[in-house]
Amino acid sequence: MATDLLGGELTTVEAALVSTYQDLKGLCAQDLPPVAHANVRAALAVYANAVTSMGLVYEHLLDLDV
């Protein structure tokens, strides 16, 4: 069962936030044209704040160039 950084079970909304976050990370690993490469990273950079501030995920994304 997925939990947050406090060990609590994710709510439905939190699970959806984490799922989209993982999707964006997955896209960063793809070979994308510049327009997608840059904008997916820009989106993930901002999006990461939602999951980190809500205590769902905490990691640095430098290896994805984010």
Add this chain to the structure above:
Amino acid sequence: MVAQSRYWNPKTETLPRERLETLQLAKLRRLCEWAEARSPWYRRSFAAAGFTSDQLRSLDDLRRIPLLTREDWMASQEQSPPFGELPVGGPERAIRVHTTSGTSGRTPLRALDSRKDWAWIAEMWAYGAWGCGVRPTDTSYVAFGYGSFIGFWGLHYGMEKIGVLNVPGGAQTTEVRVKQILDFGATVVASTPTYALRLAQEAEHLGFNLRDSAVRRLILSGEPAGSIPETKALIEEQWGAKAFDTAGMTEVGTIVMFECEHQPGGAHVIEDHFLEESLDPETLEPVAHGERGERVVTSFGRGMIPLIRYRTADLVCRVPASVCDCGRTFDVYEGGILGRVDDMRLVRGTNVYPRAIEGIVRTFAQIEEFQVRITREGLRDEITLIVELAPDFDAAAWSGLRDGLRRDLAEAHEGLNFRVDRAEHGSLPRFELKAKRTLDLRDTPMGVVTNGN
């Protein structure tokens, strides 16, 4: 739901203390693992101290981690220019570089940020702006030069993130800025406390009454004066708006604390993103709540330059969140940043703090600008307050004002005798960023006096 939320992040801003500390410990472990694995400087520092991340079993273990000082950072920059060995990656991984303001005269620190780091910097400002009541319907005016000093850059993006209509007030004269604030109907203005007063002076000179403007909030940062009650009261009176203090530093990249709408006489620490300690600057032992200590900050946000147990040299007095009834569980720094560990001056055996002098000067509304000069005349130290008065000041009132200043300053400083002199209007330096009004000239040959620029 969005506009009605009192908190930017309801989940963590109201976490009970025990849960908040659990969150901090989880982040601290990962941050230390990250720094140990990626930063050459931390790898060496941790090894020299015999510290490894797996030693972190509770927040009490925080003290196993070696402290980082500005001197450490500077030395690393000088040995491995231009960025030193604190960063976990090179400039090819970064999207921005900013520097410290350089007001201390030292070589500026250079800080690299990744895309995520930069988005986080704006995020912290969003906590603060939302916390003081800014909402998407606001129009904000950022009275800032938008240069290499990081200053209000993060606020600019934080405002955009909230959805505020943002007016960047860079590279303009004070007169133009005043007119733009009025023309755009700004409801929020961001500046240093000193510059908020400067804008008010300019508005008066131009014949505008800011109290009639749309401005309802001022977001202050960059100087301790935002929490000096007398300065804050003067700013609020001149603008007819509420003033909210924030504080941060380039080393962190953003603000660490903000004053909420309830204005409890201090600023809440953003504790889900920062782990703050308050230590005795001499013994480095923790001080109790309610006692003054030096801020030591650990930031969970910056990935490119991990900042772990950084000695800030800021003096603070931490008190429990319960002093404020806003519902946040984030502790409060009573009075914001109280000063710098190294800004106290000893004059004829009396401790003199710039903050205390400013608190007195700001009770005299006729004073537009001031400067404090400490000199040595023979074997005796002298302290002189030089004031610049409003152009319409009645010259006949000068002796009364001077005597009032001398009396109040002496009462606040164990009877220390201050000289009080008057300067020509416009002769003292004005400041847009961090004001530097205290000049200690005791090591300067007699007759050599700088204007502080």
